[in-house]
Amino acid sequence: MTQETLKPQEKKALIELLYQLADDDFLLAFRGSEWLGLAPHIEEDVAFSSISQDMMGHANLYYNLLEDLGEGEADRIAHLRSPDQFRNAIILEEVNGPGTYLKEPDYDWAFTVVRNYFYAVHKHIRLDSLRHSSYEPLAEAAHKIMTEQYYHLMHWEIWFKQLMTSTDEAILRMTAAIQKVWKDFGGVLTLGPYYEDIVKANFIDDENVMKKRWNNKIEAVLKEVGASYPGEPRMERGNGRNGVHTEDLKQATSTLSEVYATNPATGW
């Protein structure tokens, strides 16, 4: 399918899916960028900022696809929407920990590793499916993103496995982080209210199939590092795909867009 051959109902579903893909990467890239200068060591600072930059690029690709579909300019889509228009999963907007980037950042590295690793596994599964998307521009974008995502997944898998088999304190903190992420990770694994139309048009695989792939992979990794599988991930604070969000998203978008919003007419 191309822009010209989409039926109206398919177009609506595709737009919803693109917002999910874009906003997921956008918000997690932002949370990643807040670690700049604060990561556990300098090599990680270099790696994490590179990953965040890539992910911002991935969000940008999706926002450009939305622009092509008549949703307005990519920069405006990214910066000027109100929080209820965002479609990212709630767990991805969550702050890195107490404090702010500038003042007493008591950020939680275990939480960051777990969230990013779980997300990278899902992103890989999602891209693998999107590479065969019926919407050609999306399949092309997924192809491109996959070549970069490969390194991200490898990076987070190393961190995850090493910390899970490290000191008692590391294991304790990682276990707490898994429990915390688990409460809301179900939000990443859903395609939201337009799920049926999205799947019917073959834009992406059925969410249940992808969820199963994710569960199988995570269950195997947890087993490998000697941890137990906590059962299906939940969606305790609501579904971000429906526009349900927390105060953390407000903080994120206002910080992100502070400069842009001062003069959206300027060329950036």
Add this chain to the structure above:
Amino acid sequence: MTESVMDALGDVKDPEIASVSILDLGMVHEVDVTDGAVKVSVLPTFSGCPALHIIERDIKKVVENVEGITSAEVKFVFTPSWTTDRITPEGRERLKEFGISPPPANHVMGEPWEIDCPYCGSTYVTMENIFGPTACRSILYCKSCKNPFEAMKPVADMG
């Protein structure tokens, strides 16, 4: 005419690696010249690469300076995907001159890749960080000549 445009594109350097051009990197996909109007389709290396706007500007500048050309348009496309096997043999040599070890030409993702020190050619090197100062590079250290150096990450199409 197409030939002069291609010549001009050889002057567009990677803003972050001054020794290689976008032709060396295999970023130019198609050049279409119709009645003095040029359309250049370019394959971005990494999707978050902040240099893309600069590259676009530089292409327009050099192409519009070619005699007989009235306008130039740049389009970034993703098919085919840019992969590191598109880097030309000259591009590989120029990367080395800049102190960057070029990626292997036929890399299979998932397999380890052999990296030689761009200064002394030794294979006795260690990977310090798979990520580097830009998205496309890694940081290594040569245990033979004791130089830190960078390598371009292999990027292969994953099917």
